[in-house]
Amino acid sequence: MMPPMSPPPSERPPGRSGAEPGAADGPTPADGPVGPPPEPWRPPWVRGAWGGRSLGLAVGVAVVQVVGSSFAGRHQSGRVPLDAFGYVLLLLGPALLVVCRSRPVPAVAGTSVVTAGYLAAGYPYGPVFASWLIACCSAIACGHRRAAWAGMAGVYLVHVLVTFVLPDGWQRVPRTAFSWQQELGLLAWLLLVLAIAEIIRFRRERIAAHRAYRQQLEQRRANEERLKMARELHDILAHSLSLINIQAGVGLALLDQRPEEARAALATIKSTSKEALGEVRQVLATLRGPGAAPRGPAPGLARLDELTDQADRVGLTAEVHELGDRRPLSAAADLTAFRIVQEALTNVVRHSAAREAVVVLDWTDPEALVVRVEDPGPAVLGDAGGSGSGLAGMRERAGAFGGTISAGALPGGGFRVRAELPTPKAEGE
Numbered sequence: 278m279m280p281p282m283s284p285p286p287s288e289r290p291p292g293r294s295g296a297e298p299g300a301a302d303g304p305t306p307a308d309g310p311v312g313p314p315p316e317p318w319r320p321p322w323v324r325g326a327w328g329g330r331s332l333g334l335a336v337g338v339a340v341v342q343v344v345g346s347s348f349a350g351r352h353q354s355g356r357v358p359l360d361a362f363g364y365v366l367l368l369l370g371p372a373l374l375v376v377c378r379s380r381p382v383p384a385v386a387g388t389s390v391v392t393a394g395y396l397a398a399g400y401p402y403g404p405v406f407a408s409w410l411i412a413c414c415s416a417i418a419c420g421h422r423r424a425a426w427a428g429m430a431g432v433y434l435v436h437v438l439v440t441f442v443l444p445d446g447w448q449r450v451p452r453t454a455f456s457w458q459q460e461l462g463l464l465a466w467l468l469l470v471l472a473i474a475e476i477i478r479f480r481r482e483r484i485a486a487h488r489a490y491r492q493q494l495e496q497r498r499a500n501e502e503r504l505k506m507a508r509e510l511h512d513i514l515a516h517s518l519s520l521i522n523i524q525a526g527v528g529l530a531l532l533d534q535r536p537e538e539a540r541a542a543l544a545t546i547k548s549t550s551k552e553a554l555g556e557v558r559q560v561l562a563t564l565r566g567p568g569a570a571p572r573g574p575a576p577g578l579a580r581l582d583e584l585t586d587q588a589d590r591v592g593l594t595a596e597v598h599e600l601g602d603r604r605p606l607s608a609a610a611d612l613t614a615f616r617i618v619q620e621a622l623t624n625v626v627r628h629s630a631a632r633e634a635v636v637v638l639d640w641t642d643p644e645a646l647v648v649r650v651e652d653p654g655p656a657v658l659g660d661a662g663g664s665g666s667g668l669a670g671m672r673e674r675a676g677a678f679g680g681t682i683s684a685g686a687l688p689g690g691g692f693r694v695r696a697e698l699p700t701p702k703a704e705g706e
Contacts, residue, residue, distance in 0.1 A: 374411060524546045618669065630656070
């Protein structure tokens with residue numbers, strides 16, 4: 278009846294006389310993988326703000342490097358004074374930070390070459406390393422760890438070669454004496470910067486993974502709610518439309534010869550459709566939000582009399598027998614038992630020529646409720662209408678509570694549906 282609940286034609290059961298259908302083998306929408314969410318759209322002024330941040334960062338770092346290195350050069354007599362080429366290098370590194378967000382690997386490579394060239398030229402030490410460190414940290418945060426570590430290793434190797442390995446004739450400044458304390462301090466400082474960048478990257482990944490998990494969980498819950506609503510609508514409409522279809526046929530057959538009986542059939546159609554519309558509104562009211570109050574009482578075993586009355590209007594006498602003392606159920610379990618009886622009676626109306634059925638509620642087991650619906654048959658030959666997924670829907674409902682459904686032909690003829698539902702305590706107990 279409803280496409281979301283119908284299995285493919287090759288998997289539909291042939292009818293009441295066939296083998297009992299199994300659960301769907303394919304994955305449901307609730308179990309399917311949820312892909313990564315699309316990149317959110319940003320207005321042009323927001324995208325421009327990101328570009329403005331990069332430009333502002335580059336300008337700020339350029340000012341720090343030029344002013345800081347100029348001031349530091351006054352107190353380093355052994356280094357080469359800054360000239361035009363030195364200032365170009367001090368400005369070129371920050372300029373590459375403009376693309377460090379969109380092109381992290383070229384930014385790391387460029388700032389590493391600029392920093393290595395500055396050290397090889399013998400210019401004064403100072404905040405020249407700022408642009409290089411920022412580019413390396415940005416690359417690590419973006420996931421380009423190898424490029425950042427390679428840039429760190431390359432610049433440090435140039436520092437070692439220029440300071441301790443190259444002959445004096447190849448250098449612009451005198452060679453300094455090797456100091457373990459100084460080199461270990463420099464290495465520790467570089468490793469500390471890399472460690473901080475790795476921690477930031479790890480935290481970002483954890484936040485992104487947690488956000489993706491939350492989105493996937495919310496999507497799964499939404500899919501489960503859609504399936505639940507589709508199942509409710511299927512059961513309501515399948516039962517009501519079956520009764521309406523039968524009464525419409527009776528009314529057409531009796532319209533000319535016995536109009537009074539045809540009038541009764543039309544009255545049944547009116548009352549059945551009114552009840553169905555009320556239940557559909559109640560199901561769809563959940564879309565308004567958790568604060569929406571239901572328009573009527575939720576279906577449950579207390580409303581079995583309504584089912585038997587509806588069945589009696591279409592010529593099916595349904596007797597209800599209870600074994601043991603009835604006990605309160607949770608709202609979900611009560612609704613599940615009601616829908617199973619409703620669907621079983623609908624199948625009798627559709628697929629059986631029997632004019633009577635028996636509904637048994639067995640309460641003798643303190644841990645479970647056993648529901649049986651039986652009819653003496655025989656089965657109706659041919660297509661009786663419907664989606665062919667009624668038994669599968671009952672099995673899904675029972676399985677949600679850890680229950681079981683068995684359905685099949687009786688040895689002496691007829692058909693039986695048996696459901697065993699665990700009975701947790703009702704809310705408030």
